[in-house]
Structures are given as structure tokens and as C-alpha cells.
Amino acid sequence: MSTKESNELTQDTVYDLLSNKRRRFVISKLRRAEGPVSVNDLSESVAAWENGVEVDELTDKQIKRVYVSLYQIHIPKLDEAGLVDYDKDSGQVRLRSTVSELDSYLPEQADDTPNGIPWEAIYAGIAAVALGMYAGVFLFPDAFAWLSVTALNVTLFATLVVVAGAHYLTEQWQ
Structure with missing residues (x-):
């Protein structure tokens, strides 16, 4: 049959x-x-x-x-x-x-970002801003005297921890 x-x-x-x-x-x-x-x-x-x-x-x-x-x-x-x-x-x-x-065997069909959040764009944005800030600190030290590399490192690390946590929780709630 x-x-x-x-x-x-x-x-x-x-x-x-x-x-x-x-x-x-x-x-x-x-x-x-x-x-x-x-x-x-x-x-x-x-x-x-x-x-x-x-x-x-x-x-x-x-x-x-x-x-x-x-x-x-x-x-x-x-x-x-x-x-x-x-x-x-x-x-x-x-x-x-x-x-x-x-349906239970296939990934979501309608959208590659089932929850509507483009995580790769968020991570890329964070990386671009961080790269710009690091470039500013090292290439224009007088203009960025107000920003230390340590403060930038801590801020970047904290931002990544928060975003990664939000990403993880969002994926778990689906």
C-alpha cells in the first residue's frame, strides 16, 4: 500500500x-x-x-x-x-x-528570522560601532581623550553579553 x-x-x-x-x-x-x-x-x-x-x-x-x-x-x-x-x-x-x-520537521517557511529580529544585523552593527570607536581612539587620540580603551572594552563586552542573552532568551521562547 x-x-x-x-x-x-x-x-x-x-x-x-x-x-x-x-x-x-x-x-x-x-x-x-x-x-x-x-x-x-x-x-x-x-x-x-x-x-x-x-x-x-x-x-x-x-x-x-x-x-x-x-x-x-x-x-x-x-x-x-x-x-x-x-x-x-x-x-x-x-x-x-x-x-x-x-511542519514539525522543517524550519519556519515564511521567514529566516522567525521572531522578526535580524540578529546577524544587530551583531554586525555592534561590531561596526566598536570598530569605529577603536579606530577613533587609536587614530585620533586627542579627539577621543574622553574615552579610554578599558572603558570601551568593558562597554563592548557588556553590550555583547546583554545582546547574546536577549538572543538566547528569544530563541528559547519560540
Whole structure:
């Protein structure tokens, strides 16, 4: 009996389905789509993603290589598992509601920053301000006479401890 007929995905089946980056990308792409997507469009999107280029920069060989694997392996496997409906005649693929069974196994789909806080930007900002302050202290000692290196070190360390603590707590509350 196929997984599609039993309407139940086992943990082993889920891990098998998600073990391939192309299948994960297809699921993600279909989640963002407003309706069915053609295998051709999926092939172009996957090829562009894998090659790190825009779709219009792809070669026919790059697209064909992905198309063959999606057509012969990945989409049929997702269809067999009951996660997508695949119409071979029209070449259209759409997600089924059963894809929600994967939610606990996948990272948040909508946003790379689930809590809305761009932590890497915060850390980069702290580093940029600290670098500027250190440069000022060492390159323009008269202008920054009011700021000692020790005070700068303590302030930077305290700021990083507070931000890292907030980051940790925010991640724990999700």
C-alpha cells in the first residue's frame, strides 16, 4: 500500500523525503506559489538555486539535468507520499494539505528570522560601532581623550553579553 493511500507519513518516510535538498526546495517553492507550478518552472527554479544564478543565465544542460531528476524521481516520490498532486498530462504540480505534516520537521517557511529580529544585523552593527570607536581612539587620540580603551572594552563586552542573552532568551521562547 502506498503512503498516499494510507494518508499517514511515518517518521522514516518523512526523513527519507526531506533527505534530498531538491525535494525540500520543491516543497518550499510550492508553499510560496499561489497555485500549481509546472515541472518546467520548478526545474528552472531549482537549477538557478543550485547554480547560484538567475533563471535567464541558466544553460539548457543545467535545466535538463534538474528536470530529469524532478520528473523521474523527486516529484513522483512526493506524489506517492501524498504531499503533492502531480498531473503528468499538464505537467502541473501542487501541494496537498497533507504537507502540513512536515511542519514539525522543517524550519519556519515564511521567514529566516522567525521572531522578526535580524540578529546577524544587530551583531554586525555592534561590531561596526566598536570598530569605529577603536579606530577613533587609536587614530585620533586627542579627539577621543574622553574615552579610554578599558572603558570601551568593558562597554563592548557588556553590550555583547546583554545582546547574546536577549538572543538566547528569544530563541528559547519560540
